[in-house]
Amino acid sequence: MLQVLYIFIPMLAAILVPFLYKSIKNIHTGWFVLAVPATLAIIYTTYIAKVADGEVFHAELPWIPSLNISVVSYLDGLSLLFSLLITGIGSLVVLYSIFYLDKHKEKLHNFYVYLLLFMSAMLGVVQSDHLITLYFFWELTSISSFLLIGYWFTRDASRLGALKSMMITVGGGLMMLGGFILLYLMGGTYSIRELIVLAPDLVHHPLFTWSLVLLLLGAFTKSAQFPFYIWLPDAMEAPTPVSAYLHSATMVKAGIYLVARFTPIFAVSELWVWLVTGIGILTLFWGSFFAVKQTDLKGILAFSTVSQLGLIMSLLGASAVAYHTNGAIDSIKFAAFAAIFHLINHATFKGSLFMIAGIIDHETGTRDIRKLGGLMSIMPISFTVTAIGSLSMAGLPPFNGFLSKEMFLTAMLALQNFEFFGFETWGVFFPIIAWIASIFTFIYSFYFVFRTFTGKYTPEKLPQKPHEAPIGMLISPMILATLVIAIFFIPNFVGDTFVKPAVQAIQPFLYDSPQDIDIHVAAWHGSLTPELLMTIGIVIVGVLMFVALPKWQGMYTRFPQAFTLNNAYDKLMLGLDVGLNRVSRLYMTGSMRHYLLYMFSSIAAIVIGSLFVKNAFTFSFQNTAPIRSYEIILVVVLVIGTAITILAKSRLTAIIGLGSVGYTVALFFVIFNAPDLALTQLVIETISVALFLLAFYHLPKLGKREERMRFQLNRAIVSIAVGVMVTLVALSAQSQKLIPTISKYYExxxxxxxxxxxxxxxxxxxxxxxxxxxxxxxxxxxxxxxxxxxxxxxxxxxxxxxxx
Known part of the structure; x- marks a missing residue:
């Protein structure tokens, strides 16, 4: 139970934040918030040793027992790794935000409430073993990230960026929910672990492919894969702590987590292998290519994040190939390991780079790389951290990105060696695209660091005089930069402790425990391997193209804006806005008669149609009382009174007709031995008639246009349909009582x-x-x-x- 409660600790802490913000003015609210992720990170570190030995932890908290819905926390190697990233990087981001966000100018209570809400949602996503609760937390990440991206809501760009991210990710989440429902229909369980056990049987189900596609739509939209990546660059309007947390280490990794978690279920499918690997490698190239075009520091990092997410996704797709190799996995076994290893490395170097981008903006007043330059001597610590992160992102030693990039190239080279799924024909394109994309990765990495810190210093272009950031703002990126170097020298410690348990969770059909994974990471393998030769080629071509960048960077301006995905999104949203407005104007007339017509016709159609479809017209009059002659007379009086009310040419006549209807109903109550109801009806009817007379006394007389009431066939049809519906429902309910009536108990x-x-x-x-x-x-x-x-x-x- 306690394990489940860890998920909700940030959410519970968020309730206290507004009170702390209002009551304690002299201390930055972030100092109190910092205790939450830091404490959780320490708690989760206590699980590391046991999980590394292959142990898993399971806890359950019933939520809606009648629907078999529970909050199920399942900690294995994969979920623990993500939980550590969420809380560990979260602690560094909160520490960074304390110095980045001014306590006097910013609404810190809003910021930290949103951040803690997001933290709980992410912990729920990565630990949930129940499909419905996973979806609940999944959409909660979309909502909380919407609030964080739109934190500076007075800016148009912030609001539009937040809206775009929510539209795309929530839409993908709904598709994912459809996939979850289909999985439940196929397997009869909401448990992911149980579905993994049933995976060999699920593949033959006719709903399997639909479930696969819908689930991948959710994963691709959240992890900014092509063509859904367009929300991520616009989300850079968020404060830098948000970008460093959501868009480098957590939210965008949720899609990665989803693919990794469901790989044991869908790896058997050829479609899964091609979609995940193909979309991943395409996203890698697309993001790296267009990152060089950007002039905003966070824009460069946004497209680089898209590219790096595509790299990890392609590795997860390649890891599914191991399911089909019948044990011959030596050449592809690096794929899953490389995916998780690079996920860790990416969180370290990209988190530090986002923070540095925020520092540059904070200290110079701009993120425009065209105005920056020559800052190395002014901001030496920031330059050092940026160089470490950028060179790691470029895949150079002695930084951790070099190790995972080498393993990535190994996996891509291995794909062309398999003689199934068409890899023997098309597999050769994967290492080619990977190599070209890596060249552009090299270029934008150098572009980011050297165009910012070297070259000519132009203070006249900067909004404010630059200087080195305060040490408090530098602590977090310095810690991450230190990890970038440290992981390079102790890769096998990281691999044995964090990566192998996660890989075993992704590939349970290959490994029974983390100790079964025989992978040793090394910077030098004793010879010139093909992947090392590819890296040397990347460096040579990358340096030449970077030096010649001014000569060919202008080609990006030749791409027509009309053919971009962003323009397609804008046109789609504008078209939907205009089209739906036109549709709404057709029925939103402001007339109550029209609205009642729509409602009654819909209700009648649905109910009568359901009765026909379900064959519910079974009438029995055995237990009904006989109809007496005076009851028929009262019914006739009711009909006549109703007709008079509708067709009367004066208000007084209409009131009299309406009163006759009410008093006739009271007579029915008397006949049916309900004197109390009769008395109540008489009192209410008398008061109603008096009020009508009082109100209509002050109104002008009916004009000729009001006196004429035209017959309208559509209203007559709807009126008759509603009457028939009520009659049929009453007769059907009376004739088909499924359970005994409670009236007997009352008697x-x-x-x-x-x-x-x-x-x-x-x-x-x-x-x-x-x-x-x-x-x-x-x-x-x-x-x-x-x-x-x-x-x-x-x-x-x-x-x-x-x-x-």
Whole structure:
């Protein structure tokens, strides 16, 4: 149970943040918030040793037992790794935000409430073993990230970026929910672990492919894969702590986590292998190619994040190939390991780079790389951290990115060696595309660091005089940069402790425990391997193209804006806005008659159609009372009174007709031995008639246009349909009682248990006492409102009289 509660600790802490913000003015709210992720990170580190030995932890908290929905926390190697990233990077981001966000200028209570809410949502996503609760937390990440991206809501770009991210990710989440429902229909369980056990049988189900595609739509939209990546660059309008947390280490990794978690279920499918690997490698190339085009520091990092996410995704797709190799996995076994290893490395170097981009913006007043340059001597610590992160991102030693990039190239080279799924023909394109994309990765990495810190210093272009950031703002990126170097020298410690348990969770069909994974990471393998030769080629071509960048960077301006995905999104949203407005104007007429017509016709169509489809027209009149002659007369009077009310040419005649209908209903109550109801009906009807007369007395006489009431066939049809519907429902309900009526219980207990002789009074006062109490409360509130209005009117009249 305690394991489940860890998920909700940030959410519970968020409740306290506004009170701390208001009551403690002299201390930055972030210092209190920092304790939450830091404490959770320490707690999760206590699981590392046991999980590394192959142990898993499971806890369950019932949520909606009647629907078999529970919050299930499942900690294995994969979920623990993500939990450590969420809390560990989260701690560094909160520390960074304390110095980045001014406590006097920013609404810190809003920021930290959103951040803690997002943290809980992410922990719920990566630990949930229940499909429905996973979806709940998944969409909660979209909502909380919407609030974080739009934190500076006075800026148009922030609001539009937040809206775009939510539209795309929530849409993908709904598709994912459809995939989850299909999985439940196939397997009969919401548990992911149980579905993994059933995976060999699920593949033959006709819904399997649909479930696969829908689930990948959710993963691709969240992890910014092509063509859904367009929300990520616009999300850079968020404060830098948000970008460093959501868009480098957590939210965008949720899609990666989803693919990794469901790989044991879908790896058997050829479609899964091609979609995940193909979309991943395409995203890698697309993001790296267009990163060189950007002039905003966070824009460069946004497209680089898209590219790096594509790299990890392609590795996860390649890891699924191992399922089909019948044990011959030596050449492809690096794929899953490389995916998880690079995920860790990416969180370290990209988190530090996002923070440095925020520092540059904070200290110079701009992120425009065209205005920057020559900052190395002014901001030496920032330059050092940036160089470490950028060179790691470029895949150079002695930084951790070099190791995972080498393993990535190894996996891509291995794909062309398999003689199934068409890899023997098309597999050769994967290492080619990977190599070209890596060249552009090299270029934008150098572009980011050297165009910012070297070259000519132009202070006149900067909004403010630059200087090195305060040490408090530098601590977090310095820690991450230190990890970048440290992981390079202790890769096998990281691999044995964090990577192998996660790989075993991704590939349980290959490994029974993390100790079974025989992978040793080394910077030098004793010879010139093909991947090392590819890296040397990347460096040579990358340096040449970077030096010649001014000569060919202008080609990006030749791409027509009309053919971009962003323009397609804008056109789609504008078209939907205009089109839906036109549609809404067709039925939003402002006329109550039209609205009632729509509602009644829809209800009648649905109910009558359901009765036909379900063949529910089974009428039985055996237990009904005989219809007497005077009852027929009363029905005729009711019909005549209703017709008079509708067709009357004067208001007085209409009121009389309406009154006759009410009093006739009261007679029915008398006949059916319900004197209390009859008395109530008589009182209400008398008051209603009096009020109608009082109101209509002050209205002008009916004009000729009002006197003429045209017959309208559509309204007549709807009226008849509603009447038929009510009649059919009443007859069907009377004839098909599935359970005994409760009236028998009332008859037997009204005197013995309630101590009353009048069954109606006892039901209202005892059996349904709360209903009556609430009705009396409503009447009391209405009465007090009327009294207040009368007194207000009288006070106004008194003041007017005094003024005169």
């Amino acid at each position: 037997e207990t009204v005197y013995s248990k309630a101590g009353g002789g009048n069954i109606v009074n006892v039901i209202l006062v005892d059996y349904r006492g709360f209903d009556t109490l609430f009705e009396i409360t409503v009447l009391g509130i209405a009465g007090m409102a009327i009294l207040a209005m009368i007194k207000l009117r009288m006070n106004r009249k008194e003041k007017t009289h005094e003024n005169k």
